[in-house]
Amino acid sequence: MSILGTRVVRTEDPVFLTRGATYTDDLTDERLTGALHLTLVRSPIAHATITSIDVDAAKDAPGVVAVFTGADCDLAPMLGFPAAHKAMLRPFLAVDRVRYVGEAVAAVLTEEAYQGEDAAELVDVDYEPLDVVVDMKEALKDEVLLFPEAGTNLVSGMHLNKEGRPEDFFADCEVVVSKEIVNQRVAAAPLETRAATAFWGEDGRCTLFLSTQNAQAARDEVAGWMGIEPSQLHVILPDVGGGFGAKIGADPEFALVGWLSKKVGRPVRWNESRSENMTGMVQGRGQVQTITIGGDRDGTVKAYSLEVVADAGAYPRLGVALPMFTRMMAPGTYDIPKVWSTASVVATNTTSTAAYRGAGRPEATQAIERAMDLFADAIDMDPAELRKRNVVRPEKFPFTTKGGAEYDTGEYAKAIDLALKAADYDGLRAEQKRRREAGDPLQLGIGVSSYVEITGGGAFVENATVQVHEDGTVTVLTGTSPHGQGHATAWAMLASEQLGIDVDKITVKHGDTDLIPKGAGTMGSRSLQTGGIAVHHAAIDLVELAKQRAADVLEANVEDLVVADGSVQVKGTGAAVSLAELAGREELKAFHEWDAKKPTFPFGAHVALVEVDVESGKATVERIWAVDDAGPILNPLIFDGQRHGGIAQGIAQAMLEEVMWDEEGQPLTGTFADYGIPSAAELPSFDLVTMETPTTINTLGYKGIGEAGTIGSCPAVHNAVIDAVSHLGVEHIDMPLTPMRVWAAISEAAK
């Protein structure tokens, strides 16, 4: 029986549940003996020139070994994204100007961590405040410039649609609806904050322990910033406590830690605090969208337009690229004859943006799914019915969209039907009708979303090595980089399937650039369809190699050999030689590089049920039914776990979370006490419905599942809350749907 598709409990867990995982701050490596602790002095002002920095008092404080400012730092300022305006450079420590609250201004190195906090307070920085721009649309006016030398706040024109929208774009539509909506800034907030630890060896190489999602990219980036060859840098990832996109690649602090370690000739450790993380770590989303949808009263959607302003924050990072995905995925699951989009990315005096679970695609889904509900409302059609009428038909795949994507496989109407059936949609509508007619203060809202997303987009190539040892154990090396996704178990299953060796005997290694020089890490839900498939093929290659060798040993033809239960066997006879024995004779190892060449497009449909107290505005998510189709399921335990976490983060954005600043650029959500991460008490259990439509682009049919839940749940919940109060005249409420916002919308509609 195949192990693929079975529920295998994780091999990681016995250690995680006893000794605990080993994160960067937990390292007790003896090479870190005598490590200094880095404390960064960060700007309390959003936009200012620095007139002076006095570090004398700090240098005299107990335990202080050194204090560095921007004037002492010879690392060349870096451009955080290649396509960004070339003048938008970021120094590793601010020199004469700060551009957001939280920007690093000085570095304090102390013997003990707590001494750093004391000494940092003694660094005296004089700031001359400048005008601040926090609002994206204000920033586009270029009245307050973050980089005067750039002459503009426009970070990149790469997503601008220079052709413009045709005047007659909606001319053939009976009904046209337009709305400006906000996809608010959110914090990834992995429970482990950022961390880096460095030491230099006698061989002149730097070893950096990092909390990141891809060791190899971090090595190349950090080496570039430090001005050394990548071969001079050894990046090692201990266990990583969540990432959600915000730990893709490297952060400037990582290079600073390496540089400081060289400078003082001692190991240096840095582990940021949560309040530091809430302004220092890159954040997600942050778009203002103008959606316009047109079509006929019979429910035919004919034209859709999406105009995006995206927030880059103060210094460009990966966030600059993400509107590409928002534009690509703009039409969602729908076969719309005309689709037009454009996007501007703008700098503001806020924390930089980058990827957060979904990274550009949830923004597209939110926009089109709100648009579909607005259009359904305008023509008085059931929103589920409108969706089913307009989705791409199964016979049209592979389907090239007006967004420029080639959808591999999908059955969108079937997914919607499965979700509706699971939810007893008609029954819910009947109950909603009853409560509306009764004037019940507790109103029901039912929200539907249909979604498609792109996984494994970008980095198509991944490698794996599978080696059998003479003691019968197996090592798998992977260029992917788990931080909660269970690769140690999943990749062991893929190898076990071919080798017939138990998963408990298979060790998966990752995140060490000397051991695994190439790899693209874990992001964009890419791991299984790239790295997993590479393991699958490497294991097959190893089986072929073993058969070749066994043919000599067993004096048999290769065609007569099979590998099962960890040995090569001659079919129909009892003759066999174990893989372990073959490994004892000669190294038994296979490397495979797999090029997926294309991304895949998982899809699904969610139905959310919310209850809204129309007197207080409080909305509660009661149930969510999710169909998430990412092809065949390798391990349902891990697959469903990814969906649960994703669904929770989508609900969290819809209902609770928003990173906020005041007009002066002061963070209002700078700690976990202020930022609305949901607890168990704010979420329901989730109802998952299975559907498996394989992709055609890889041998096993796998697509990615890491982000799907977030992409599907957020618009379903958003639509549900508005649906609960739509009979009171409410058309739209921006997220997060707090009691105040819902109550205000009801009150406004009543006027």
Added chain:
Amino acid sequence: MKVDITVNGEPTSADVEPRTLLAHYLRDTVGLKATNIGCDTTSCGACTVLVDGESVKSCTVLAVQVDEQSVQTMEDLGIEHKVTAAFRQEHGLQCGFCTPGMVMAAVSLIEENPDLTEKDVREGLEGNICRCTGYHNIVRAVLVAAGKDPDAAQAAGADDKTVAPGFSAGEGAK
């Protein structure tokens, strides 16, 4: 100041700065690294341990406050313990960072209330944040560890006033 604290049944003793938090004492002085620190506002619960059997966020307690007391961390349980075993079986952890605190909070919760419902578990773990699991499988794991059938415990949320498990039938049903 000198403290004598029993940690996982073993006596420990050290001269600590008065401001040393219990979390730092456990991690840096005793060297038990399972207990994690995820925030600086006592919001996340990753540092939850038991002090004389009661669950406590160890970032909110000074080491000197638990002088002459007994502390238990996840390291003391082992993988055969009903709570850790259930977390593994029900996939109640992903990245593992919240896990030591979540597990200890669950141990305490089960001890306090032997007849847990899904709602009890959700409210009982309100002080512990997990960013990975959406809590679904954590709740199941705690119910399993408490000897409950998680599916039945979920359905038990339904009664004659509800139109489906887990949500009300509105004010009109009263």
